[in-house]
Amino acid sequence: MNSYIRVSLAVLLVALAPVHSLFHPGVNTITPDAPKLRSLGAQQGILRSVAGSQNLKSQDSLRLKGGVTSILKSLKDALFPVETWEMPKFFSMSAMMFMIIYIYTTVRDTKDTLVVSTCGAESITFLKVYGVLPAATMFMLYYSRISNIFSKKALFYVTALPFMAFYAVFAYFIYPNREILHPPIPQDLDERWKYAVSLLSNWSYSLFYVVSELWGSVGVSVLFWQLANDIIPVWQANRFYPLFGQLANIAPICAGQTVAYFAHLSDKGDDAFGVALQQTTVLILAAGACFMLLYHYICVLGERD
Template sequence: MMFFIIYVYTVVRDTKDTLIVSTCGAEAITFLKVYGVLPASALFMILYAKASNVLGKKALFYATSVPFFLFYAAFCTLIYPNRAHLMPHIDAQAGGLGFLVSLVKNWDYSLFYIVSELFGSVGVSVLFWQLANEIIKVHEAKRFYPLFGQLANIAPIAAGQTVVLSAHMTDPASKDPFLKSIQLITVFIMISGAAIMSLYRGITGLVEREDAAALAVGGETSASTTAVASKRKKKPKMSLAESFKFLLTNKYLGCMDYPPFN
């Protein structure tokens, strides 16, 4: 899951930067990060906090991840091929803020940039680490977490090769030279999305079977194993303020800022 999430993020990161810089200029990136990505992240945090109190863990995972891949599919099949009809006809230049006019005119590229930036934070922090921290015990972290870092470093290599391959698919003679490139990238994104869903289903199914077996054994199972299995069944309901309080008071999260030198 770590590999495929980082792979998708690297591919869409390279694509979004190319689309914005080539049409709106490099100065538009800072504007998008502040006035596009930041509000979108805050809105996502609020919606996710509310959804986590309503949906179960599996439903919450799919409700969080599926919309991203649906957007990339829609961008490839509907938005990008018809962007000539969807783009507003704006010819005015606003002096030094000409990039802002370009961002509005190329709203599809701006939206692609915002969604891709949001996926980078959501995919790694929410989709992967939430599952990893839930199923991996503290004493197992030293064994598994370095492997996650290695996979995170391998994924950009594969993503870079994908971007290079898609670049060779461009046809300068065609009306839209980047259409085949976008289509190829989207195919790899969809394959990665399917792999993420399948791996999540397999991992959660395995954990559920182990928990069920631990609870069924009862007295023959250690008390700590049974307690962990029982704890996974219960999902605490916390408000947004309570969630922030939990983050500030959790000893493991607090120790992340202080390396264990002693």
């Protein structure tokens, strides 16, 4: 009887075990895999924490990259406030100004060498007053006359081409034949007329000096800035114009280096200055052709805008 009761109780406990597990899930009665389940849950929790930390790191990295990008953009806007779509116009205008100032720097060094070595440094003041000033007045009258005849595009070429033609003729015809073209200077001259007669006798050097002085005013003031004011609106000019001046400062450096290079290259010949003059004139004509082509390209850009 007692054994029968014990067997019955055992069967009853086995039957009630699932019900007990429902009300007491924390007690491991008949589930031998519970430790494995708890281990699996712990692993999943670790994976979730690792994934969360990686997400935080990626978000921090993105914020850092965004901060660096914004700083670089602010620095670029401060130093070079030109948009990407504006760069063709900006760099074309900058290259055009570079060519004009390159030509002026080259011919300025040449004209000073010619006049000072033959007529003396004192003659420059006389030449500026009685040569450059009347020539500038005559050019103003000439320009106002042809501006009523030609279109803006043709006016640019009509103004620039005579300068380029003169430099070519001077380097390849006038200077090689200077001894034939220049009359001799009388020896018994009064001191008051010494510099005037010397400038007249070396008339080609005086003419080269005057034309080169005019190019400094005509090339920059008339050819470049007139075009810039025509095609660059005010809202772009506030950003473009200061940069034009900064980039143009590179031109005198390049011009000085090329003049020094050709002077050193041909200093052993019989007519070293003439050879150097012809070599630098090739670069002057090349720069002239470049800024005229740039003018055409800039006009095309202006028509598109």
